[in-house]
Amino acid sequence: KILVIGANGQIGTELVTALRGIYGAEQVIACDINNPIYAIRNNGPFEYANVMDKENLHQIFNKHQPTQVYLLAAMLSATGEQKPKLAWDLNMTGLLNILDYAVEFKVAKVFWPSSIAVFGPHSPQYNTPQYCVMDPNTVYGFSKLAGERWCEYYHTKYGVDVRSIRYPGLIGWKASPGGGTTDYAVHIFHEAIKNGSYQSFLSEDTALPMMYMDDAIRATLQLMEAPAHKLSTRAGYNLGGISFTPTMLAQEIKKHIPGFTISYAGNDPRQAIADSWPKSIDDSVAQADWDWKIEFDLAKMTEDMLTNLKKVYS
Numbered sequence: 001k002i003l004v005i006g007a008n009g010q011i012g013t014e015l016v017t018a019l020r021g022i023y024g025a026e027q028v029i030a031c032d033i034n035n036p037i038y039a040i041r042n043n044g045p046f047e048y049a050n051v052m053d054k055e056n057l058h059q060i061f062n063k064h065q066p067t068q069v070y071l072l073a074a075m076l077s078a079t080g081e082q083k084p085k086l087a088w089d090l091n092m093t094g095l096l097n098i099l100d101y102a103v104e105f106k107v108a109k110v111f112w113p114s115s116i117a118v119f120g121p122h123s124p125q126y127n128t129p130q131y132c133v134m135d136p137n138t139v140y141g142f143s144k145l146a147g148e149r150w151c152e153y154y155h156t157k158y159g160v161d162v163r164s165i166r167y168p169g170l171i172g173w174k175a176s177p178g179g180g181t182t183d184y185a186v187h188i189f190h191e192a193i194k195n196g197s198y199q200s201f202l203s204e205d206t207a208l209p210m211m212y213m214d215d216a217i218r219a220t221l222q223l224m225e226a227p228a229h230k231l232s233t234r235a236g237y238n239l240g241g242i243s244f245t246p247t248m249l250a251q252e253i254k255k256h257i258p259g260f261t262i263s264y265a266g267n268d269p270r271q272a273i274a275d276s277w278p279k280s281i282d283d284s285v286a287q288a289d290w291d292w293k294i295e296f297d298l299a300k301m302t303e304d305m306l307t308n309l310k311k312v313y314s
């Protein structure tokens, strides 16, 4: 069995669907603290899971004896700055509970998402390498940095086959983002279709590394299927994705919705978070270790997002 914990989230929703397509619906247990969303409820098993509750988790691991566990439950950057202690507690306790049960139940593989949020103001801003100065100044960012160290530690000390990716901002149409700084890049598509205009909470020249969800899910499965001996790190693999600013995204949307207009709100707390992150990422280590290759560029992502969202709104 495969557990996907945090199944209702932006990544979790799509991972459940992808994994059920590969292993069969009954093999993939969607787990979340909230009731299953429609996309999950109707096509496979669900368990109520609270990653802060060891007893609840132990009962789920005991019942399903999972061979793989994907831990997506976490509090993201923007929400994390509003509730810093809860963000640290949830992100760290959740990970440590899962790593401990991975040892106890001899889980074959564990996936845990890291983020480009592990980099900070003194990290190289362009083509940020896999290894460099990392001084993240958000709770979410340093919880991901600490989590990467724990993953490396549990692998070295207890042999847990845990694998991780430093995701850029993720853009998809099947599930809403969950309180991150990059959420503008999803909201803009919905607003473009509904209202023909969008007010961005990030400034027009804020470049960030982003990735289409189809690429992110494919990368996750590709990493999980890679031979263990080819992996040079158990911390998060840098994934570069596509770097663009709100202006560049708006210009691409205008090719499909000519009348679309964008405006900029200004003085949003998420601006400082975005400014602390790299503008582009070097993912040559992922390319070398497990043959990573991106498929969606800005034009292809925009077209796919609008095509699918227009169906959702029609």
Ligand code: VAH
Pocket: 076, 077, 078, 115, 116, 117, 140, 167, 168, 169, 170, 177, 179, 180, 181, 182, 183
């Ligand atoms: C966030 N979407 O904004 C997440 C992600 C790189 C950004 O970690 O917090």
